[in-house]
Amino acid sequence: MGEVLLEDLTKDFGEVIAVKEVNLTIHDGEFVVLLGPSGCGKTTTLRMIAGLEEITSGRILLDGRVLNDVHPRDRDIAMVFQNYALYPHMSVYKNMAFGLKMRKVARDEIDRRVKSAAGILGIETLLGRYPGKLSGGQRQRVALGRAIVRDPRVFLFDEPLSNLDAKLRVQTRVEILKLHQHLAATSVYVTHDQVEAMTMGDRIVVMHNGTIQQVGSPMEIYQSPANHFVAGFIGSPSMNFLPATVRAEGGRTILEGGGFRVSLPAERAGGLEGREGGEVVFGIRPEDMRMGSEGEIEGAVEIIEPVGSDIFLDLSVGGESLTVRVEPSVRVSQGERIRLRPDPARVHAFDPGTGATLI
Amino acid sequence: MRRKTMLRLGGALITLFALFGVWVMLLPYFWMVSSSIKTGIEVFDLPIKWIPDDIQWVNYPNALAKGAFGVYFYNSFVVAFAVMGGNLVFCTLAGYGLAKFRFPHRELCFRLILSTLMLPLEIVLVPTFLVVRDLGLVNTYGGLIAPLAVDAFGVFLMRQSIRDIPDSLIEAARMDGCSEFGIFWRIILPNCKPALGALALLAFRDNWDQFLWPFIVATTDNLKTFPLGLAQMEGIDSAAYHEIMALAVMGMIPAAFIFLFFQRAFVRGITLTGLKE
């Protein structure tokens, strides 16, 4: 079992409120990713779960038991640290055995568990070495091994891949996922990398300024961002935002701005009801537009960025910048004026004041 | 090409200069050792003879026989090691507390501790003596050791050193089920060994050396330390330079010995104490 409940979790460091009234349920066996830019409170939340950070108010429950004043060692939670936090003066074996030794587990049991974890991670041959003599990837595995041997109810990962190079990062990502499937333990994973979050998380919790912006599966978050922030944060290159005015013309709702005029199908326009004549933020992802002569958006090509599989074009639309993804076969030249047609099902609009998603 | 020869020449000059400096630094030692194996009359003979014709090893046993030097050496060892131990334990504990915990008035605590660096013993000799007397410690090992057992410099050194140990090690240990003291013992101590070495060496040297305080506190012969024994040689036989030097040589051996073995660790220890920030 390993169901984690965060209730009104708040943390303030004096003046700064790092985490504000966070409520979240993490189900048993789930892999939840806390995602957000640095300083959003995700790591603080994780550390509160671990018991390393004091809770200002609110509660954390694990399987119904309040953890607030439970010592980290008694929480049955293991953590993989960003810098791995391997004890430099202990061999790999001792590093992995340390937590069990502290819990007075019998020696042969420790041996069995360390060896088994080492087997899973393929680090049997490293057991006698010291952390200083290991490569980054090896250290990463030892850190994972140290968490595994404890057989905890919850695994916490604090940006565990940020110290690895790009290739190793992808590889380890897969391994962690496999490991998760194998162990089926609840995992909370903190990262600022949306690719990691999208590929790994059963659910993603997007945080910003200490509050949860949205909780959902990767696709939910991608397709139906709860607000302007989530929409902008998820996706790469990020969603284009253009100021627009809502117009109602002949039963159709039209978003109009400098250089574009997008008309919405009736079933998508519900969220804009009563806003006719008002300002909104029109949002569209680069991949949700097609080039075409009858397109509703018009702009001049400023920068052409071929990345191999695609080409990204930076356009100037009514003085605003807009990025679009086009097929690699498309041939355009700088300064050329082109027209784009957005997929009406993928058009978003946000309240310019609150950032709330309107459609 | 010319530049290169110039550089090489410069390097050679610097090496020569360094060697000359070595002699300046070591001359007193040579003189000390040389004097310790001469007869009393030869010590100031001119021109100076570094190795006397007739080496007087007998000066050593003779000098030792002029006081209870076995006892003095023993006491110096007891005091030096006990104070060193006290420093290692208390300074490291305090350094850890100051480096890694947040508690109210932590900075004030640190400042207060540092401010004691400005209090030479001579300034507070009498009040300190009164305290020791009130604790019933006059003429005890406790009295010799207790007032010296914590040194602000040691606290500073250890704090700087421990600050460089990543917080995550401590947190990992906390999650691994270590008690707070266990963290100190199993994680912090092994990871600040070089600084501990440097602290131990300095503490040993400074306290092998204590003169004024033992002089005031030790009231019987069996509690005198080596420097007191050495100093009283002047009272016994003020012209026995050769024997005084023999004692000086012997008194230097323990500290020199420890230094020879730990100088590398010492340099490393200082290097790693976060002065680099």
Add this chain to the structure above:
Amino acid sequence: MRRFLMTHLLVGLLTALLVSPAFAQQTRITWWGHSNCSKDLVAEWNKKNPNTPVQYDFFAMTPYFQKLTAALSTRSAADMFTLIDFLLPGFTAKNVLAPIRPEWLGYKDLEDMKKAYIPGALDGYIHKGKLYALPPIASGFSLFINTKHFREAGLDPDKDYPRTWEDVGRIGKKLVKMRGSRMVREGFDFAMHSSTWTMWYFNTTIRQYGGEILDASGKKCLANSEAGVKAMNVRARIAHHYKASDPTVSLGTNALPADDLPKGRVSMFITHAGSVAQFGPKVMKYVKVVPFPQVDPKKPVTPIYGFALAVNPHISEAKQRAVHKVLKHVVNDSKTWYERTSYPHPDKNFLNLPGMEDARKTRYLDVFVKDISNGRFLQRSDKVLELNQAIHRAMERVVLKKEDSKKSLDRACKEIDAALAKK
């Protein structure tokens, strides 16, 4: 957390262990001295009196008396301790010495006791009619001359030795040996390694000129009087007029000045009786001791001093009685004392004791004791150390920087008056 507390407890326990007093024996008598010359006497006592053994500890170097002060003030001093005579006024003014009881030592009273001693030998230890310390040593200063150097210079050491300070300068000049412009042998030298030695000479010389350092009330400095200036000039003339000594060698902080005579670096030197034993028979073969130089040999004044034994007033009367027994043992037999310590004893009959004939001749006891009987103790004052230092500094200015004697002494007197004015 529990282990953490346990460790604290352990440390506490260890401290408590260290705290437990190392010595708790009650019958032991403790004695602090400034040198270990009494070592053998103590051993003898302990053999005879196993129930009241004496634990003798000696502390050399100047800080001994400072240590004594600290210990007396905190009531942690030994039961008995050695005290140099001139510190007595400072201690008696503060009531930290128990009076010596002549009746416990076998005398009727103090007057009776005085009769047993060389006249004046106890004067330095009497305050308001009570004796506060018992001197086993009466030490004076006499002039040591190197007979070999005298003969080399064509002088007869038995006839031509100096009687007056002017003689010292005049003869000293003849004994000087130069190499180029540098003096490699001095004719005469003053020991000046501490302010007290300086004061012994200066106080004596000013008295030889009929002056005193302080007035009768002890509150006013008279060192800059005519006698004082003359006394200071004695020093200046030997160094600068006769050039019999090298100021850069003779003064102040010279490492160990008593070493120069046996090494032949100085031909005449003033020191105390204990030096005879220190120099040893090899050196004494060519060293002769003659009386302390005077201004007017018909009106001789010499310096004397002594280390005396005092009793801690904070111990019980019974214990004081026991301490007196030890005192009696120490001073009982002046011949034994002399043999053990090589310091003359102030016993009136000291020289006439059986078995002393040899010592009188070979160790110049006649000379020493005669000088001692002309001796006067240093100026009594509870500010004596400040007096000594002020005069010492004045002397340094005169000899090293050739400052005018009067001017230098004026400054010294200013310093002394300021010190005396303090309570």
Add this chain to the structure above:
Amino acid sequence: MGREIGVDRTLPSKIRRLVAGGGKRSLHSHLRWAGFFFVLPALIHLIIFKFYPMLQAFRLSFYRYDLMSPPVFTGLENYNLLWQNPLFHQSFWVSVKYMFGVSIPEWFFALALALLLNRRMPGRSVIRLAYFFPIAMSQIVVAMVWKFMYHPYGLVNTILETFGIGRINWLSMEESALPALIAIGIWRGIPLFGVIYLAGLQAIPKEYHEAAIIDGAGVFQRFFYVTIPLLLPTITFVMVLSLLSAVKVFLNPLVMTEGGPNGTTKVLPYFIYETGFAFFRMGEAAAASMVLFVFLFGLTLIQLRLLRRGGVE
């Protein structure tokens, strides 16, 4: 979303905190106490053996106290006496001269030594060892050995005479006694501060020098624009420590000169010691201690400011 079980949000935050904390001391205040407990032994020790005596000394400075009779309150008299005592002024300046006389050369020589030993040269480890050796020599031995070295017939004069310079009685001349003691202080201090500098030098990442070389900086430019600025924290640290340790000197004047000649080596700690223990004027000694303390405190404050500017917290 996710508000299955919740504490009523309308409750004031204080009450919420109470509910969360359960009224007991929470885990983390526990941890804070643990930190305090680690510091506690040292703190208690310093309170007993440093602060309390210091307060006592402060109190005593307003009393006339000869150690043996009870103290008498005299207000500011002790300070007044000191102010009027030329010997105190002399001692103060002797201490200042000694302090800067020892530490300023130490700053430079120790840095030079560290630079020297940081170079590659044949037999470097042996040379290093030889230079650092004086660290191991104990103070009393230093005092005694140097006292004999400065003897009119001692080694120093022997060497000078071979160069045709006349004999000087170093410790007996007003002009030379303090410089002689200063020389010892420097000799003994250089190795320790050399180690500290060496440590600082070795902690400077090589890249900075390499970057400077690429930028075309010469040896001296690199020294002034790379080494010195990066070494600044170490430099200020050495400055503070060398001054503080120099001002404490006591044993050398005691053993070697007894403060003479003419008071030219009577450093303030010696003055304090003498006034208290030889002249029995503890109150005056305590007042002098206070002056020394305030002086050091001021000096350290100035230096700490420099230190902070140098980048050390």
